[in-house]
Amino acid sequence: MAASRPKVIVTRRLPEPVETRMRELFDVELNDSDTPMTREALADAMARADVLVPTLTDRIDQALLAQAGDGLKLIANFGAGFDHIDVQTALQRGILVSNTPGVLTDDTADMAMALILGVPRRLKEGAMLMRYGDWEGWSPTALLGHRITGKRLGILGMGRIGQAVARRARAFGLQIHYHNRKRLRPEIEAELEATYWESLDQMLARVDILSVNAPHTPSTFHLLNARRLQLMKPTAYIVNTSRGEVIDENALTRMLRAGQIAGAGLDVYEHGASVNPRLRELDNVLLLPHMSSATEESRVEMGEKVIVNIKTFADGHRPPDQVVP
Ligand code: DGY
Numbered sequence: 001m002a003a004s005r006p007k008v009i010v011t012r013r014l015p016e017p018v019e020t021r022m023r024e025l026f027d028v029e030l031n032d033s034d035t036p037m038t039r040e041a042l043a044d045a046m047a048r049a050d051v052l053v054p055t056l057t058d059r060i061d062q063a064l065l066a067q068a069g070d071g072l073k074l075i076a077n078f079g080a081g082f083d084h085i086d087v088q089t090a091l092q093r094g095i096l097v098s099n100t101p102g103v104l105t106d107d108t109a110d111m112a113m114a115l116i117l118g119v120p121r122r123l124k125e126g127a128m129l130m131r132y133g134d135w136e137g138w139s140p141t142a143l144l145g146h147r148i149t150g151k152r153l154g155i156l157g158m159g160r161i162g163q164a165v166a167r168r169a170r171a172f173g174l175q176i177h178y179h180n181r182k183r184l185r186p187e188i189e190a191e192l193e194a195t196y197w198e199s200l201d202q203m204l205a206r207v208d209i210l211s212v213n214a215p216h217t218p219s220t221f222h223l224l225n226a227r228r229l230q231l232m233k234p235t236a237y238i239v240n241t242s243r244g245e246v247i248d249e250n251a252l253t254r255m256l257r258a259g260q261i262a263g264a265g266l267d268v269y270e271h272g273a274s275v276n277p278r279l280r281e282l283d284n285v286l287l288l289p290h291m292s293s294a295t296e297e298s299r300v301e302m303g304e305k306v307i308v309n310i311k312t313f314a315d316g317h318r319p320p321d322q323v324v325p
Contacts, residue, residue, distance in 0.1 A: 006050040006314050007071065011037045011058050014078065015296065018303025025307065026051075043067045051310050053078055057272070060085045065093055074319065076309045078302055080104055080293075081243060083216040088325040098309040098319040102160065103301035104293035108241055109164030111292035112211050115239040115265030116153065116169065120209065121145040124286040146208075146235070146262075149173035154207030156200065156223070157214025157242065158184060165211050166192045179203045204231040209239065216243035226251035229261065237263045241292040244269040253279045267292045 008026040013019075013034040022028045029045075031037065036057040037045065046052055046060075047069040054060060055078045065086060075090060075097045087097045118124070122145040129135045129143075153169050155162045158180035166176045176194040183189070183196050197203035200223070204210065210232065214220045224238075224247040232238075238261060240247060249270040255261045256279070263284035269275045272290075279285060293299070309319035 004314070006310065007048065008051045008053060008076075008310060009045040009049040010053040010078075011042065011045065012055050012078070014053075014303050015299045017300055018307070021303075021307055025311065039064065046072055050074070051076055051313070053306055053310075054085070055079055056081055056084050058084060060090070062086050062089045065089050065095070068093060068095065074098065074310065074313050076306045076313075076319065077323075078306050080302075081215060082323050083243060083245070087323055091325065096313065096319060097323050098306075098313075098321045099323050100302040100305040100309075101321060103305060104298040105160045105164050107295045107298045108161050108292040109168055111267060111288070112161070112165045112213065112239055112241045113168045113172075115241070115267070115286060115288075116165075116174075116209055116211060116237075117148060117172070119237050119239065119263045119265040119284075119286050120148060120151075125283055151175070151208040152177055152206060154178065154197075154203050154210045155194075156203075156210060156212050156246075157220075158194075159213065159215075161242070162211070162213035163188070163192065165213060166194055169211075174209070177203055177207055201228060201231055204228055205233070207236060208233070209237045212238070212240040212242050212246050214242055214246055216245040220246050222246070222248045224248065224252070226255075229255050232261055234260050235262050237261070237265070239265040241267045244271070249276055249279065253282075256282055256284060 005027045008028045010030050012031055019030055042058055043064055046064060046067060050071045051074045052072060053076050072095055075085060075095060077099045080099050080101045082097060082099050085097055090097050122143050126143055151174055153174040153176055155166055155178040158178045169176060176192055177197060178194050179197045179200045226248060229251055253276050256264055265286045267288040268290050305321060309321050313319045
């Protein structure tokens with residue numbers, strides 16, 4: 001790889017300041033269109049690049065990695081989640097993978113909080129009433145939601161984002177419960193006043209609101225399957241700002257329709273933009289188009305992280321945000 005100016009191919013439009021900096025630093029090929037590359041274009045890019053900068057809309061699997069050129073040494077993902085990249089196969093082929101953790105933590109946690117507040121308080125239904133001019137004035141009984149203060153929030157996945165959600169939620173008087181592969185250090189648990197549940201099943205049966213903050217991995221795929229969803233109270237709400245695949249979307253849709261779960265606030269879906277139409281038509285869901293990290297600040301800082309990962313690697317060191325399978 002040309003250490004000073006590696007050939008970098010970017011698959012999507014990135015924020016303008018990021019593209020400008022990349023032009024200064026690298027021999028960069030930017031993508032003028034903001035639609036995902038076709039598989040053929042992606043294969044061609046991987047055959048020609050020293051560094052590929054993909055996003056979560058590019059599925060980089062074994063078949064595609066088999067077509068990578070000898071020059072490709074780094075996949076510097078623009079994004080924190082890397083479940084769309086077969087990291088193991090990449091490593092076997094001598095290609096490192098990096099991501100952009102940390103910089104989108106606060107914005108993602110803010111959006112989780114917005115859903116935690118917005119779904120039990122029926123924000124979408126109220127906004128729709130105003131949007132379509134159907135409001136007939138204040139009523140003592142209309143659009144009654146449920147109080148947030150004092151309720152139990154269960155956090156599934158207590159990494160950076162889960163902890164940021166917990167900090168925010170405490171300020172709203174929620175009691176924090178969590179399930180995670182590893183228990184937090186005692187001082188963090190004490191700071192968050194968080195109750196640890198080794199058993200996810202037991203936690204699900206007790207919480208009023210569940211926030212999903214676990215990444216999608218082989219062990220979290222459909223972690224919230226029909227059996228586990230049925231353990232939840234019919235008055236409980238689910239919020240997901242992580243990855244859709246963690247929830248069995250069909251099972252969740254069935255249960256929301258049947259009133260076995262009170263409502264859901266979702267920013268991510270099992271099949272990306274192909275959202276189950278039966279989910280979209282429900283009143284008790286607030287659906288967003290995968291926008292939890294969509295602030296100018298987060299997206300520019302994500303781009304800056306990509307640049308640091310590439311530069312560090314081109315200078316002969318490990319990228320600071322290298323991911324391991
Ligand atoms: C990520 O970085 O993985 C986020 O899902 C993008 O919003």
